[in-house]
Amino acid sequence: MKKPELLAPAGDLEKLKIAVNYGADAVYMGGEHYGLRAKAKNFTPEEMAEGVAYAHERGAKVYITANIFAHNGDLTGMAEYFKQLEEMGVDGVLVADPGVFSIVREAAPSLPVHISTQANNTNYKTAEFWKALGASRIVAARELSLNEIKGITSKTDIEVEAFVHGAMCISYSGRCLLSAYFTGRDANKGACTHPCRWKYYITEETRPGEYMPINEDDRGTYIFNSKDLCMIEHIPDLVESGIVSLKIEGRIKTAYYAAVVVKAYREAIDDYFADKALYESKKEYYLEELKKASYRGFTTGFYYGKPDKDSQIYTNSVYIKNYDFIGIVKEYDPESGVCLIEQRNKFCVGDEVEFLRAGAENFKFKIEEIIDMEGNSRESAPHAQELLKIKTNKELRPMDIMRKESTK
DSSP states (O other): OOOOEEEEEOSSHHHHHHHHHTTOSEEEEEBSSSOSOTTSOOBOHHHHHHHHHHHHHTTOEEEEEOOOOOOGGGGTTHHHHHHHHHHHTOSEEEEOOHHHHHHHHHHOTTSOEEEOGGGOOOSHHHHHHHHHHTOOEEEOOTTOOHHHHHHHHTTOOSEEEEEEEEOOOSSGGGOOOHHHHHHSOOGGGTOOOOGGGSOBEEOOTTSTTOOEESSSOTTOBOTTOBOEEEOGGGHHHHHHTTOSEEEEOOTTSOHHHHHHHHHHHHHHHHHHHHOHHHHHHTHHHHHHHHTTSOBSOEEOTTBTBSOOGGGBOOSOOOOBOOEEEEEEEEEEETTTTEEEEEESSOEETTOEEEEEOTTSOOEEEEOOOEEETTSOEESEEOSTTOEEEEEOSSOOOTTOEEEEEOOO
16 A cells, blocks of 8 residues: 655645655645635745745645635636746645636646545546546545545545545535625635634524523533544554545644644654554554644544534634644754754743654753843743743754643
């Protein structure tokens, strides 16, 4: 069996570099137009070119999202945009709209096209349809079981990509109208306000203004709010299903989230292909590592049948947050052991911290001294993105991450 691609989100240039350094085989990102994550910082053409070059130099691929459902006004300038992507050397573009697909094929014929999950890819005939038109990959609808995915991969040779980790949308393949209805911000054009995370009540027709919780909890209910998808304990089933690309959701998540999740899945996939017994013995470890990034509880989604009540969150929409991202390594001097840290959250002398290291074992460390750039000793680091020096007892590399257990 071929090792599947690990595909990670890249909401900006820093996240792209983090994802690649922590083991992603490929990243997906959006330009300033046509993608479904308007809240992500996204990439200017210059940043996109830098990101593509950075990834390619390290053997990783880059896919660009253009999966909006386009209205007439969205089509202006689209052909030129795809020509630029082709010239830039991106490895694929994700689309959902047949009109957008046709523009890609006409304007940039050598640019590989992947069909987004938004296009509702639920059966092998759909896969054959897109392949006949020139698509090289489909992203499976999130509503498919592993057996249904096998029914696609066994009958067609088009590549199949599937989400394996991250937030779940309550609507069918992400095609939701709630945000546009409530706020005027269209989820299908990248501006979702996530109304599925809001608290809801019901009213009875003859008693207007009397709001009742949908269940007996007096705080209301978050009945549309799904737990996060997590398939790290099921790598063998994913591989055996014929999925070629395991996709992590989260372009608007933090660089820390990207590092934690990519590293955990990288280790799990590599361990499984190196030694299946090793993978089985480390399942609890992988899961505990994932829980060090914020999450809403975990579910296997539709992979083993339709989700039940245990896949939903009824009490709140707040993320579980066990660890804080407090700094990222910018430089390390092996002779002195001094590390230059860009601070992200407050830390103090005496704190027990853990370093998350790309391609290496994590280690815990107690901060004994903090030195600012003027050479002054400090008791704490309260200012965001301040550059500070600490001395460690193990070697570090740029983009290693410093974290500590959350006190909230």
